[in-house]
Amino acid sequence: MGSLSLETEKILGRIFSENSIIDRIKDLCLLGSRFSGSESEKEAQEYMTSFLSNLGVEFDEYEFEYQGWERGACKFLIIDNEKQEFPAISLVLAPSTSFEGLSGSIINGNGGSETELNRIKNEIPGNIVMVHSGDTEEGWLHRRIKYANAYDFGASAFVFANHNPGQLFPTGSVRSNRIGEIPAIGISKESYEYIKEKLSRKKELDCRINVNNKSEITTSKHIIWDIPGEIEDEVIVIGGHYDGHDIAQGATDNAASIAVILELTRLFKEFNVKPYRTLRFIAFAVEEFGVVGSTIYANKVDLSNVVAMINFDGLVGHIPKKITCSGYEDLFNSIKAIKDELLYEPIIAKDIITASDNYPFMCKGIPNMCVYGEKPDPRVGRGWGHTTADTFDKISKVDAKLSLAYALVLIEKISSMKEIPRKLMESEVIKILKDAKLEENLKLLEKWPFK
Numbered sequence: 544m545g546s547l548s549l550e551t552e553k554i555l556g557r558i559f560s561e562n563s564i565i566d567r568i569k570d571l572c573l574l575g576s577r578f579s580g581s582e583s584e585k586e587a588q589e590y591m592t593s594f595l596s597n598l599g600v601e602f603d604e605y606e607f608e609y610q611g612w613e614r615g616a617c618k619f620l621i622i623d624n625e626k627q628e629f630p631a632i633s634l635v636l637a638p639s640t641s642f643e644g645l646s647g648s649i650i651n652g653n654g655g656s657e658t659e660l661n662r663i664k665n666e667i668p669g670n671i672v673m674v675h676s677g678d679t680e681e682g683w684l685h686r687r688i689k690y691a692n693a694y695d696f697g698a699s700a701f702v703f704a705n706h707n708p709g710q711l712f713p714t715g716s717v718r719s720n721r722i723g724e725i726p727a728i729g730i731s732k733e734s735y736e737y738i739k740e741k742l743s744r745k746k747e748l749d750c751r752i753n754v755n756n757k758s759e760i761t762t763s764k765h766i767i768w769d770i771p772g773e774i775e776d777e778v779i780v781i782g783g784h785y786d787g788h789d790i791a792q793g794a795t796d797n798a799a800s801i802a803v804i805l806e807l808t809r810l811f812k813e814f815n816v817k818p819y820r821t822l823r824f825i826a827f828a829v830e831e832f833g834v835v836g837s838t839i840y841a842n843k844v845d846l847s848n849v850v851a852m853i854n855f856d857g858l859v860g861h862i863p864k865k866i867t868c869s870g871y872e873d874l875f876n877s878i879k880a881i882k883d884e885l886l887y888e889p890i891i892a893k894d895i896i897t898a899s900d901n902y903p904f905m906c907k908g909i910p911n912m913c914v915y916g917e918k919p920d921p922r923v924g925r926g927w928g929h930t931t932a933d934t935f936d937k938i939s940k941v942d943a944k945l946s947l948a949y950a951l952v953l954i955e956k957i958s959s960m961k962e963i964p965r966k967l968m969e970s971e972v973i974k975i976l977k978d979a980k981l982e983e984n985l986k987l988l989e990k991w992p993f994k
Protein backbone atom coordinates (compact mmCIF):
# COMPACT_ATOMS: atom_id res chain seq x y z
CA MET A 544 0.00 0.00 0.00
CA GLY A 545 1.19 3.50 -0.78
CA SER A 546 2.09 5.60 2.18
CA LEU A 547 -0.54 7.42 4.17
CA SER A 548 0.13 10.56 6.14
CA LEU A 549 0.95 10.06 9.80
CA GLU A 550 -2.28 11.82 10.82
CA THR A 551 -4.33 9.50 8.62
CA GLU A 552 -2.66 6.46 10.19
CA LYS A 553 -3.46 7.80 13.64
CA ILE A 554 -7.04 8.59 12.68
CA LEU A 555 -7.47 5.06 11.30
CA GLY A 556 -6.49 3.70 14.69
CA ARG A 557 -8.92 6.04 16.40
CA ILE A 558 -11.80 5.06 14.09
CA PHE A 559 -11.53 1.42 15.10
CA SER A 560 -11.06 2.11 18.80
CA GLU A 561 -14.24 4.14 19.30
CA ASN A 562 -17.92 3.69 18.45
CA SER A 563 -18.89 7.25 17.70
CA ILE A 564 -19.73 6.61 14.03
CA ILE A 565 -22.48 4.16 14.93
CA ASP A 566 -23.82 6.54 17.63
CA ARG A 567 -23.84 9.38 15.11
CA ILE A 568 -25.86 7.27 12.64
CA LYS A 569 -28.37 6.46 15.39
CA ASP A 570 -28.58 10.11 16.45
CA LEU A 571 -29.57 11.15 12.94
CA CYS A 572 -32.07 8.29 12.55
CA LEU A 573 -33.67 9.03 15.91
CA LEU A 574 -34.44 12.58 14.81
CA GLY A 575 -36.91 11.09 12.34
CA SER A 576 -37.04 10.90 8.56
CA ARG A 577 -35.47 14.31 7.84
CA PHE A 578 -37.98 14.51 4.98
CA SER A 579 -37.92 17.83 3.15
CA GLY A 580 -40.28 20.28 4.80
CA SER A 581 -40.67 18.22 7.98
CA GLU A 582 -39.85 19.17 11.56
CA SER A 583 -37.13 16.50 11.65
CA GLU A 584 -35.44 18.09 8.63
CA LYS A 585 -35.04 21.28 10.72
CA GLU A 586 -33.81 19.22 13.66
CA ALA A 587 -31.20 17.58 11.43
CA GLN A 588 -30.01 21.02 10.31
CA GLU A 589 -29.69 22.07 13.95
CA TYR A 590 -27.94 18.81 14.83
CA MET A 591 -25.31 19.40 12.15
CA THR A 592 -24.78 23.10 12.84
CA SER A 593 -24.45 22.64 16.60
CA PHE A 594 -22.08 19.71 16.00
CA LEU A 595 -19.90 21.97 13.83
CA SER A 596 -20.16 24.90 16.27
CA ASN A 597 -18.99 22.68 19.11
CA LEU A 598 -15.94 21.75 17.02
CA GLY A 599 -15.27 25.41 16.26
CA VAL A 600 -15.88 24.84 12.55
CA GLU A 601 -17.43 27.74 10.64
CA PHE A 602 -20.24 26.87 8.28
CA ASP A 603 -22.49 28.42 5.66
CA GLU A 604 -26.18 27.78 5.21
CA TYR A 605 -27.28 27.90 1.59
CA GLU A 606 -31.01 28.54 1.48
CA PHE A 607 -33.22 27.93 -1.57
CA GLU A 608 -36.85 27.54 -2.60
CA TYR A 609 -38.36 24.37 -3.98
CA GLN A 610 -41.68 22.66 -4.61
CA GLY A 611 -42.69 21.20 -1.26
CA TRP A 612 -45.05 18.28 -0.74
CA GLU A 613 -46.73 16.61 2.20
CA ARG A 614 -48.22 13.13 2.29
CA GLY A 615 -51.90 12.63 3.10
CA ALA A 616 -54.19 9.62 3.39
CA CYS A 617 -54.15 7.01 0.63
CA LYS A 618 -56.66 4.27 -0.12
CA PHE A 619 -56.41 1.65 -2.85
CA LEU A 620 -59.32 -0.69 -3.61
CA ILE A 621 -59.75 -3.48 -6.11
CA ILE A 622 -63.41 -3.78 -6.96
CA ASP A 623 -64.18 -7.37 -7.82
CA ASN A 624 -67.04 -9.46 -6.40
CA GLU A 625 -66.28 -7.57 -3.24
CA LYS A 626 -64.14 -4.54 -2.53
CA GLN A 627 -60.66 -5.49 -1.44
CA GLU A 628 -58.38 -2.91 0.09
CA PHE A 629 -54.62 -3.13 -0.38
CA PRO A 630 -52.25 -1.08 1.75
CA ALA A 631 -50.68 1.67 -0.35
CA ILE A 632 -48.90 5.00 -0.02
CA SER A 633 -48.64 7.94 -2.38
CA LEU A 634 -45.38 8.47 -4.22
CA VAL A 635 -43.67 11.79 -3.53
CA LEU A 636 -44.78 14.85 -5.54
CA ALA A 637 -47.80 12.95 -6.85
CA PRO A 638 -51.05 14.97 -6.99
CA SER A 639 -54.24 14.18 -5.07
CA THR A 640 -57.33 12.60 -6.56
CA SER A 641 -60.74 14.23 -6.22
CA PHE A 642 -62.55 13.52 -2.97
CA GLU A 643 -64.57 10.70 -4.64
CA GLY A 644 -61.34 9.19 -5.91
CA LEU A 645 -60.22 7.99 -9.29
CA SER A 646 -61.59 4.80 -10.86
CA GLY A 647 -60.51 2.76 -13.83
CA SER A 648 -59.34 -0.59 -15.04
CA ILE A 649 -55.97 -1.66 -13.71
CA ILE A 650 -53.50 -2.80 -16.37
CA ASN A 651 -50.26 -4.68 -15.89
CA GLY A 652 -47.45 -2.66 -17.44
CA ASN A 653 -44.73 -5.08 -16.21
CA GLY A 654 -41.38 -3.26 -15.96
CA GLY A 655 -42.79 -0.02 -17.36
CA SER A 656 -40.34 0.54 -20.22
CA GLU A 657 -41.51 2.23 -23.41
CA THR A 658 -41.37 -1.11 -25.27
CA GLU A 659 -43.44 -2.88 -22.63
CA LEU A 660 -46.07 -0.15 -22.48
CA ASN A 661 -46.17 0.21 -26.26
CA ARG A 662 -47.36 -3.40 -26.46
CA ILE A 663 -50.50 -2.49 -24.48
CA LYS A 664 -50.83 1.07 -25.69
CA ASN A 665 -54.50 0.73 -26.72
CA GLU A 666 -55.52 -0.35 -23.23
CA ILE A 667 -53.73 2.40 -21.34
CA PRO A 668 -55.57 5.68 -22.08
CA GLY A 669 -57.79 6.60 -19.14
CA ASN A 670 -56.80 3.56 -17.12
CA ILE A 671 -54.48 2.77 -14.23
CA VAL A 672 -51.07 1.34 -15.10
CA MET A 673 -49.29 -0.93 -12.62
CA VAL A 674 -45.53 -1.49 -13.00
CA HIS A 675 -42.90 -3.06 -10.74
CA SER A 676 -39.63 -1.57 -9.50
CA GLY A 677 -37.48 -4.39 -10.93
CA ASP A 678 -35.61 -4.51 -14.22
CA THR A 679 -37.50 -3.82 -17.43
CA GLU A 680 -36.96 -5.86 -20.58
CA GLU A 681 -34.23 -3.40 -21.47
CA GLY A 682 -32.60 -3.33 -18.04
CA TRP A 683 -32.92 -1.00 -15.10
CA LEU A 684 -34.95 2.19 -15.43
CA HIS A 685 -35.50 4.85 -12.81
CA ARG A 686 -38.99 5.14 -11.31
CA ARG A 687 -39.38 8.67 -12.72
CA ILE A 688 -38.90 7.34 -16.26
CA LYS A 689 -41.54 4.64 -15.71
CA TYR A 690 -43.93 7.30 -14.41
CA ALA A 691 -43.25 9.58 -17.39
CA ASN A 692 -43.81 6.65 -19.77
CA ALA A 693 -47.16 5.77 -18.16
CA TYR A 694 -48.25 9.41 -18.34
CA ASP A 695 -47.12 9.77 -21.96
CA PHE A 696 -49.17 6.70 -22.94
CA GLY A 697 -52.26 8.31 -21.38
CA ALA A 698 -52.57 6.54 -18.02
CA SER A 699 -54.90 8.14 -15.46
CA ALA A 700 -52.83 6.88 -12.51
CA PHE A 701 -49.61 5.00 -11.77
CA VAL A 702 -49.24 2.05 -9.40
CA PHE A 703 -45.61 1.28 -8.51
CA ALA A 704 -45.00 -2.14 -6.96
CA ASN A 705 -41.95 -3.20 -4.98
CA HIS A 706 -40.15 -6.14 -6.62
CA ASN A 707 -38.64 -7.15 -3.27
CA PRO A 708 -40.72 -9.18 -0.81
CA GLY A 709 -41.61 -8.20 2.76
CA GLN A 710 -44.91 -6.26 2.49
CA LEU A 711 -42.92 -3.09 1.92
CA PHE A 712 -44.18 -0.14 -0.08
CA PRO A 713 -41.71 1.70 -2.25
CA THR A 714 -41.69 5.49 -2.23
CA GLY A 715 -39.80 8.08 -4.24
CA SER A 716 -40.55 11.15 -6.32
CA VAL A 717 -42.43 11.07 -9.62
CA ARG A 718 -41.12 14.36 -10.99
CA SER A 719 -38.23 16.65 -10.17
CA ASN A 720 -39.14 19.87 -8.35
CA ARG A 721 -42.72 19.92 -9.62
CA ILE A 722 -45.99 18.15 -8.95
CA GLY A 723 -46.67 15.20 -11.25
CA GLU A 724 -49.60 15.03 -13.64
CA ILE A 725 -51.32 11.85 -12.46
CA PRO A 726 -51.77 10.24 -9.01
CA ALA A 727 -49.16 7.61 -8.17
CA ILE A 728 -49.08 5.05 -5.37
CA GLY A 729 -46.65 2.43 -4.08
CA ILE A 730 -47.77 -1.11 -3.22
CA SER A 731 -45.97 -4.20 -1.94
CA LYS A 732 -44.69 -7.06 -4.06
CA GLU A 733 -47.22 -9.34 -2.37
CA SER A 734 -50.14 -7.11 -3.40
CA TYR A 735 -48.69 -6.88 -6.90
CA GLU A 736 -48.46 -10.67 -7.27
CA TYR A 737 -52.05 -11.07 -6.07
CA ILE A 738 -53.44 -8.42 -8.43
CA LYS A 739 -51.33 -9.72 -11.32
CA GLU A 740 -52.72 -13.23 -10.82
CA LYS A 741 -56.28 -11.92 -10.70
CA LEU A 742 -55.66 -9.92 -13.85
CA SER A 743 -54.39 -12.98 -15.69
CA ARG A 744 -57.71 -14.72 -15.03
CA LYS A 745 -60.07 -11.84 -15.81
CA LYS A 746 -60.49 -9.56 -18.76
CA GLU A 747 -60.99 -6.50 -16.63
CA LEU A 748 -60.39 -5.53 -13.06
CA ASP A 749 -61.61 -2.22 -11.71
CA CYS A 750 -59.94 -0.31 -8.97
CA ARG A 751 -60.23 2.96 -7.12
CA ILE A 752 -57.56 5.24 -5.71
CA ASN A 753 -58.12 8.02 -3.18
CA VAL A 754 -55.19 10.21 -2.22
CA ASN A 755 -55.10 13.52 -0.48
CA ASN A 756 -51.65 15.17 -0.48
CA LYS A 757 -50.65 18.78 0.12
CA SER A 758 -48.12 20.88 -1.73
CA GLU A 759 -46.69 24.37 -1.49
CA ILE A 760 -43.50 26.22 -2.36
CA THR A 761 -41.15 26.06 0.60
CA THR A 762 -37.50 26.57 1.53
CA SER A 763 -34.67 24.39 2.75
CA LYS A 764 -30.91 24.71 3.14
CA HIS A 765 -27.61 22.98 2.57
CA ILE A 766 -24.99 23.07 5.32
CA ILE A 767 -21.52 23.80 3.96
CA TRP A 768 -18.11 23.85 5.68
CA ASP A 769 -14.44 23.75 4.70
CA ILE A 770 -11.30 22.07 5.93
CA PRO A 771 -8.75 24.42 4.31
CA GLY A 772 -5.94 22.76 2.38
CA GLU A 773 -2.36 23.70 1.54
CA ILE A 774 -3.59 24.70 -1.91
CA GLU A 775 -6.48 26.65 -0.53
CA ASP A 776 -8.14 27.66 -3.78
CA GLU A 777 -8.40 24.17 -5.23
CA VAL A 778 -11.54 22.73 -3.73
CA ILE A 779 -12.81 19.18 -3.55
CA VAL A 780 -16.52 19.04 -2.76
CA ILE A 781 -17.50 16.10 -0.59
CA GLY A 782 -21.26 15.80 -0.54
CA GLY A 783 -24.11 13.66 0.63
CA HIS A 784 -27.82 14.30 1.15
CA TYR A 785 -29.24 14.46 4.66
CA ASP A 786 -32.91 14.21 3.74
CA GLY A 787 -34.69 10.87 3.86
CA HIS A 788 -38.14 9.67 2.91
CA ASP A 789 -41.00 10.52 5.27
CA ILE A 790 -41.93 6.88 5.82
CA ALA A 791 -38.47 5.82 6.97
CA GLN A 792 -35.35 6.46 9.02
CA GLY A 793 -33.31 6.54 5.82
CA ALA A 794 -30.41 4.94 7.68
CA THR A 795 -28.25 3.79 4.75
CA ASP A 796 -29.90 6.33 2.41
CA ASN A 797 -28.44 8.58 3.61
CA ALA A 798 -28.08 9.29 7.38
CA ALA A 799 -25.00 7.08 7.59
CA SER A 800 -23.11 8.99 4.88
CA ILE A 801 -23.81 12.24 6.72
CA ALA A 802 -22.57 10.63 9.93
CA VAL A 803 -19.37 9.78 8.04
CA ILE A 804 -18.69 13.36 6.90
CA LEU A 805 -19.45 14.72 10.39
CA GLU A 806 -17.09 12.20 11.99
CA LEU A 807 -14.38 12.95 9.43
CA THR A 808 -14.67 16.63 10.27
CA ARG A 809 -14.36 15.91 13.98
CA LEU A 810 -11.28 13.75 13.43
CA PHE A 811 -9.66 16.24 11.03
CA LYS A 812 -10.09 18.96 13.66
CA GLU A 813 -8.83 16.80 16.50
CA PHE A 814 -5.73 15.71 14.60
CA ASN A 815 -5.16 19.14 13.06
CA VAL A 816 -5.25 17.80 9.53
CA LYS A 817 -4.31 20.12 6.71
CA PRO A 818 -5.18 18.31 3.50
CA TYR A 819 -3.32 19.04 0.27
CA ARG A 820 -6.38 20.63 -1.32
CA THR A 821 -9.31 22.28 0.45
CA LEU A 822 -12.14 19.92 1.35
CA ARG A 823 -15.60 21.47 1.11
CA PHE A 824 -18.19 19.35 2.85
CA ILE A 825 -21.80 19.86 1.75
CA ALA A 826 -24.75 18.22 3.48
CA PHE A 827 -27.30 18.54 0.69
CA ALA A 828 -31.02 19.03 1.25
CA VAL A 829 -33.93 17.95 -0.95
CA GLU A 830 -32.24 15.13 -2.87
CA GLU A 831 -35.12 12.70 -2.59
CA PHE A 832 -37.42 15.12 -4.44
CA GLY A 833 -35.36 14.52 -7.59
CA VAL A 834 -31.82 15.86 -6.89
CA VAL A 835 -33.41 19.28 -6.44
CA GLY A 836 -31.17 21.00 -3.87
CA SER A 837 -27.80 20.20 -5.41
CA THR A 838 -29.05 21.12 -8.90
CA ILE A 839 -30.08 24.57 -7.69
CA TYR A 840 -26.74 24.96 -5.90
CA ALA A 841 -24.58 23.90 -8.86
CA ASN A 842 -26.49 26.22 -11.18
CA LYS A 843 -26.25 29.28 -8.94
CA VAL A 844 -22.88 29.10 -7.21
CA ASP A 845 -19.48 29.88 -8.72
CA LEU A 846 -17.76 26.50 -9.02
CA SER A 847 -14.65 27.72 -10.82
CA ASN A 848 -12.29 26.59 -8.05
CA VAL A 849 -13.97 23.19 -7.56
CA VAL A 850 -11.65 20.59 -9.08
CA ALA A 851 -13.55 17.43 -8.12
CA MET A 852 -16.70 16.21 -6.42
CA ILE A 853 -17.12 13.06 -4.34
CA ASN A 854 -20.71 12.14 -3.51
CA PHE A 855 -21.55 9.66 -0.76
CA ASP A 856 -25.02 8.19 -1.27
CA GLY A 857 -25.56 4.88 0.47
CA LEU A 858 -21.88 4.66 1.44
CA VAL A 859 -22.57 2.55 4.53
CA GLY A 860 -24.52 -0.70 4.52
CA HIS A 861 -22.72 -2.94 2.09
CA ILE A 862 -19.22 -4.02 1.15
CA PRO A 863 -17.51 -3.64 -1.33
CA LYS A 864 -17.71 0.06 -1.99
CA LYS A 865 -18.29 1.12 -5.57
CA ILE A 866 -16.80 4.27 -7.06
CA THR A 867 -18.51 5.42 -10.24
CA CYS A 868 -16.59 7.80 -12.49
CA SER A 869 -19.44 9.19 -14.61
CA GLY A 870 -18.11 8.01 -17.95
CA TYR A 871 -14.95 10.11 -17.63
CA GLU A 872 -12.13 7.91 -18.97
CA ASP A 873 -9.21 9.88 -17.46
CA LEU A 874 -10.86 10.00 -14.05
CA PHE A 875 -11.56 6.27 -14.23
CA ASN A 876 -7.88 5.62 -15.01
CA SER A 877 -6.68 7.92 -12.22
CA ILE A 878 -8.87 6.17 -9.65
CA LYS A 879 -7.82 2.77 -10.96
CA ALA A 880 -4.21 3.82 -10.50
CA ILE A 881 -4.78 4.35 -6.75
CA LYS A 882 -6.96 1.25 -6.34
CA ASP A 883 -4.32 -0.71 -4.44
CA GLU A 884 -3.77 2.20 -2.06
CA LEU A 885 -7.41 2.26 -0.99
CA LEU A 886 -8.35 0.44 2.18
CA TYR A 887 -9.89 -2.61 0.64
CA GLU A 888 -10.83 -3.79 -2.82
CA PRO A 889 -13.35 -1.31 -4.24
CA ILE A 890 -15.28 -1.65 -7.47
CA ILE A 891 -14.22 1.13 -9.82
CA ALA A 892 -16.68 1.70 -12.63
CA LYS A 893 -17.44 4.13 -15.41
CA ASP A 894 -21.18 4.10 -14.57
CA ILE A 895 -23.00 7.40 -14.75
CA ILE A 896 -25.24 8.01 -11.73
CA THR A 897 -27.71 10.71 -12.73
CA ALA A 898 -30.12 10.29 -9.79
CA SER A 899 -27.86 11.64 -7.06
CA ASP A 900 -26.06 14.84 -6.05
CA ASN A 901 -22.96 14.25 -8.19
CA TYR A 902 -24.97 14.68 -11.41
CA PRO A 903 -25.38 18.50 -11.32
CA PHE A 904 -21.58 18.72 -10.89
CA MET A 905 -21.11 16.38 -13.85
CA CYS A 906 -23.25 18.74 -15.96
CA LYS A 907 -20.78 21.50 -15.07
CA GLY A 908 -17.87 19.40 -16.31
CA ILE A 909 -16.45 18.73 -12.84
CA PRO A 910 -14.74 15.35 -12.37
CA ASN A 911 -17.22 13.58 -10.10
CA MET A 912 -17.78 10.27 -8.39
CA CYS A 913 -20.64 8.64 -6.59
CA VAL A 914 -19.48 6.25 -3.87
CA TYR A 915 -21.76 3.63 -2.35
CA GLY A 916 -21.89 0.14 -0.87
CA GLU A 917 -22.66 -2.31 -3.66
CA LYS A 918 -25.46 -4.68 -2.75
CA PRO A 919 -24.42 -8.33 -2.89
CA ASP A 920 -27.12 -9.15 -5.44
CA PRO A 921 -27.72 -6.43 -8.03
CA ARG A 922 -31.22 -7.82 -8.66
CA VAL A 923 -32.42 -6.54 -5.30
CA GLY A 924 -32.23 -2.99 -6.66
CA ARG A 925 -32.65 -0.53 -3.81
CA GLY A 926 -33.22 -3.38 -1.38
CA TRP A 927 -34.57 -1.80 1.78
CA GLY A 928 -33.87 1.70 0.47
CA HIS A 929 -36.91 3.95 0.12
CA THR A 930 -38.96 1.65 2.37
CA THR A 931 -39.74 1.65 6.10
CA ALA A 932 -37.12 -1.08 6.47
CA ASP A 933 -34.11 1.19 5.89
CA THR A 934 -33.26 1.29 9.60
CA PHE A 935 -30.06 1.69 11.65
CA ASP A 936 -30.24 -1.79 13.20
CA LYS A 937 -29.23 -3.24 9.82
CA ILE A 938 -25.94 -1.36 9.80
CA SER A 939 -23.17 -3.35 11.40
CA LYS A 940 -20.59 -1.68 13.58
CA VAL A 941 -17.81 -3.13 11.45
CA ASP A 942 -19.24 -1.76 8.20
CA ALA A 943 -19.84 1.65 9.74
CA LYS A 944 -16.20 1.84 10.90
CA LEU A 945 -14.86 0.42 7.64
CA SER A 946 -16.91 2.92 5.64
CA LEU A 947 -15.54 5.82 7.66
CA ALA A 948 -11.99 4.52 7.32
CA TYR A 949 -12.54 3.90 3.63
CA ALA A 950 -13.85 7.44 3.06
CA LEU A 951 -10.88 8.88 4.97
CA VAL A 952 -8.28 7.12 2.81
CA LEU A 953 -10.18 7.81 -0.42
CA ILE A 954 -10.36 11.52 0.39
CA GLU A 955 -6.68 11.71 1.31
CA LYS A 956 -5.67 9.91 -1.88
CA ILE A 957 -7.83 12.04 -4.16
CA SER A 958 -7.14 15.36 -2.47
CA SER A 959 -3.39 14.77 -2.65
CA MET A 960 -3.25 13.51 -6.26
CA LYS A 961 -0.50 15.32 -8.15
CA GLU A 962 -2.89 15.95 -10.97
CA ILE A 963 -6.63 15.61 -10.93
CA PRO A 964 -8.05 15.11 -14.42
CA ARG A 965 -9.11 18.45 -15.90
CA LYS A 966 -12.65 19.72 -16.05
CA LEU A 967 -14.59 18.76 -19.14
CA MET A 968 -16.09 21.15 -21.65
CA GLU A 969 -19.84 21.07 -22.03
CA SER A 970 -19.52 19.40 -25.44
CA GLU A 971 -17.48 16.59 -23.86
CA VAL A 972 -20.09 16.03 -21.13
CA ILE A 973 -22.82 15.92 -23.77
CA LYS A 974 -20.82 13.36 -25.74
CA ILE A 975 -20.40 11.12 -22.68
CA LEU A 976 -24.15 11.24 -21.97
CA LYS A 977 -25.05 10.65 -25.61
CA ASP A 978 -22.60 7.76 -25.98
CA ALA A 979 -24.16 6.16 -22.90
CA LYS A 980 -27.57 6.55 -24.61
CA LEU A 981 -28.89 8.62 -21.74
CA GLU A 982 -30.00 11.67 -23.69
CA GLU A 983 -33.56 10.55 -24.38
CA ASN A 984 -34.25 9.45 -20.81
CA LEU A 985 -32.66 12.55 -19.28
CA LYS A 986 -34.83 14.73 -21.50
CA LEU A 987 -37.86 12.72 -20.42
CA LEU A 988 -36.83 13.40 -16.80
CA GLU A 989 -36.34 17.13 -17.53
CA LYS A 990 -32.72 16.67 -16.47
CA TRP A 991 -31.02 17.67 -19.72
CA PRO A 992 -29.66 21.18 -19.01
CA PHE A 993 -27.95 21.54 -22.40
CA LYS A 994 -29.23 23.15 -25.59
Ligand SMILES: [Zn+2]
Binds near residue numbers: 796
Ligand atom coordinates in the same frame (compact mmCIF):
# COMPACT_ATOMS: atom_id res chain seq x y z
ZN1 LIG B 1 -29.83 8.62 -1.55
